[in-house]
Structure formats: C-alpha cells, structure tokens
Amino acid sequence: MILSCFTNSYGRFGPPAAFELLASAGITHVELAIKNAGVPSFFGEQPVATDQSTEAEIVALSETIQQAGLKLSSCNVTSGNPLLPEVFQATLKKIDHAARLGVSLIVAGGGAIEDESEWEALVSHLRQIGDRCADSGIIYCCETHPGTCQNAERMLELMERVDHNSVRINFDPGNLFYYNETIDLWAEQKKVAPFIRHVHLKDCRGKFEDWYFPALGEGEAVDFEKLRTVLVEQNYSGPCSLEVEGIQGEPPLTLEQTHERIVQSVEHLKQTGWTIN
Template sequence: MANAIEVFTNCYHRFGLIAALEGITRLGINRIEISVDTFPGILDFPKSMDQLDRWDPGQVDRLKGLLSRYGLTAESGFIFVENTDKELFALDKLKFDAAAQLGLKVVDLSVTWNKPLEEAYKIFPSVLEYCSQYDFQLALELHPPLYDNAEVFWRVANDFPGFPLKANFDTANVYYYNQDPDGPAELEQVIPRLVHMHLKDSLCLYHDFTFPALGEGKVPFDKMFEVLRKNNYQGPASLEVEGEDAEQQSFEGKHRVMERSIAFLRAQKFLV
C-alpha cells in the first residue's frame, strides 16, 4: 500500500509559513495540509468584531498564488474554533469561508481546548450549520473534548446524526490523550468515518510531549498500517512532526527530522 502524503505546515510553525513551504518543497512533497489561520502579511484574519470590516477575501487568492509559486497543492486544512460565544462566531466563519475558497476537500476541526464537552456544544451546532453549505468534509481532530477517543467520537457523531461528521485519526494523540489505549484498535473503530490522518510518532505516554521523527518513537505504525491496508483506506495522510526537542529548535534540525520521517514512510512502502 502506498499513499500520497501531505505535510502539515504546522510542522515548521515556529519558522513561519514561507519557511514551511520551502522546507516541504525541499522534501520533494507537493501536497500540504494547511493551517487555516493568520499568516502575517499573507492571510490576516480579524481578531475582534470591530476588525471584521477590514477583512479582504482577496487575501485567500494571495495565499493560493503563493502556494502555486512553490508548486504546492492544499486539499486539507486545519481550523481551531476556540470561542464558544455565538455572538463572536462571525470571526470563525471567515476561516471556513477561506477553506472553501482554497478548494479544500477535508477540514480537520478542533473546538475549544481542554474544556468540557458541554462547553464545546455551545458553539458546535453553529459550526455544523454553517459548514453544511460547503462541499468539504468536516473531520474531527483527535483533540478533546469532541474526539478524545473512538467512544467520544461516536458519542458526538450520534448526537448530531443530521451532519456527516468524519474522523481525523492521529497516531500519536491517541496515546497523548488516553492512558494505555490500544492505538490500532482505536483506529479500527473509526474506520467507517475516517477521511484523514495525522502521522505522528511519540513515546506512547499519557500527556508526554515527545514527538520525534517517524520511526524513532514507539507508535506501532506496522499495526496501524495493517489496519489501513485491511480496510483499503485510500484517503489523505498528513505528516505531522511537532516535537520541540533540541534538534528541532533550528530550521535545519527540524528539516532533518522531517527528512528521516519521509525516509521511514518510504521504507514502510506507505509513501508513493
């Protein structure tokens, strides 16, 4: 099984978008997952309601032109909705508009951060209603409170049966947010709704922020890839390496980690 791999721009987040695009190009990869957020001077989303009238949708075309110059294609993106006040949702709507304007096919979604599920539910119905006008698939990111694990994912999906919610499985987050989970089994349980993946390595420890190059941690990729093969998963998979160890503090160090990750995927015959 070989898949066309994306690289998540967040891998290079500390170095800025231009550095990320240059790094991804150097990797020989031409597909990206883009964080639909502010990139100063390129894409500047309003931060408050009094700035709404300053928003220029033409900035999205500027971003598209930039990606084109680097020979990169974005079909997947990530959006974080932190606010739960419906009065402020107009700010987040712009990001979903931008995702559609970019032509994204999958939007990975995270709502609030480390808050109770009922807090996320204050805004989540508004998100679903707004996104129903667009063609992209909305995939829950493996982040609490909407998708801590498969059980929570299906609870949320069943709470909103009228919207075709999808899953974005993260090979490392399943261990970060759960104590001693069976990672491959967690993947198997969301296969019916799986439309996107984050490929990330870790030490498979609860709340341990150690994310090395793929193949240098303890994530059982062989077993996870077997689940994908068995179920004939053909959807996109995005390389995400967000470690902050000493090697990854510099751009060149981060890039070496990315190169080793790509080499691992090729060796596993997971990358075209």
C-alpha cells in the first residue's frame, strides 16, 4: 500500500503548502485536486489545476511536483454530479489532465439521481467516462458521497449497472459515518472490497452529519490498525490517502497547525502498524 495525502488536507493553503511540507512528515506521494475553473473552492485555496488548465500548465505543474520530491498517487477530479452534461464534460477534460500527469487512478463522484428514469443517462455518462479512462490506463474511483455511493448497498448497485472495468470505488470510512445515520463500517467495507481501488484515511466521531475530521486517531471512530489489517488480508495494494478536513466551528488554523495534523496522523498510523514510505 502507498501512503499518500490529499491536497485538500492543507485547506486554504492549498497544494503549494502540501508540496512544500509533505516530505517533512515522511510522505512522498500526493493526491492532487483538480478543481472546477471559476468555482470558489470549499476550502478557500487557489487551485493549481482546473478543467480549463492548458497542457503547458499541466506540464509545468508536473515538474513542480517532481522538484518537490513527490510522486502523484492519484488525482481527485471531483466536479459535481456526472449525470449533468456540464459536469460530465468537465470530468472528461480532467481525465485528460490526469493522463498527462501520468496517474493511473482518479477519484470523483459516482453521481446521484432523483428518480429511476435518470439511471440510463447516469450509467451512459459513467461508461463513457470509463472508456476515456481506459484509453489512458486510468481507473475512475467513485467517492463515498451521497447518492449512488452513499453506502455499500448503493455502491454495489452502481457497479452492477455500470459494469465497467475502469469504474471502481474509493472507500472513505469517515464519509460512511457522515452520510449514514447507522452504519457497520466493517460490514460495509467487506461488501465492496472487490471494487475498492483507492482509500481515503479519514477519522471522525462516528456521528451522522458531524463535520469533525481531525488528525487520525483523534476522532476515535475508525480503528486504523484494523483497517490496515483488513486491507492487507484483501491484498489491497493501492493508495491510502490522508484526508484531514478539519472541525466545523473551529477558528481558522495556521499553516503550522494544519501541517501538525498531518504529522500527528502519520504518527498515529505508525503506532497502529502502518509502514510509511
């Protein structure tokens, strides 16, 4: 398994802070967010890549990452609901950027429908996304988000309907607790294990709609030692990407405080048997 860090974990300081500081925490891989041009980021950072970035800008970004001594484990190309035509088109552009960056995995939404009649359009879009990914040797990993990937039951239905080898699952334990009122984390993980190609490491307090995503080990809802053991037993070998999104209502963190949560998370993983590479 590869330990990585999602650039969103650096909040308003964005990818440049991640590029500068991750190595000091012992992390050599990064999950890069490719944002939507003209859409303010939830975290308030300035994006380093969007769906409208030029090829030259993507090449320059790749060089910046290499100069920082980092490798890309994946790109996060979340654009919204891929059912929508504009989101579908933005996702295709981001897939092309990810291909230029040389990644084999991307993370994004699996979509949502309001009624059964929308399944056909969503499945069509996801299959076309899968085809575009396959052309570049990329797997599209559907994020654990509301809608078709809110829990294992819905994920399995999506996988069955789309039926595409380049469309798989990103497993996020913190999001399972956040988006479901009652959940058995390990039962959920076991059900979708054959489809997991990417993992987010996110802690929480195990409460529904509770935006409490601190340094790993501080939420106490996710047993990261057990998670590591389960993934090893399932022969999972992909990225495990830190995602530390902060705590609702807390004062804005300094860069030092933000980075310290990454350092603390790495230390917690070491204490629970993870190998940091």
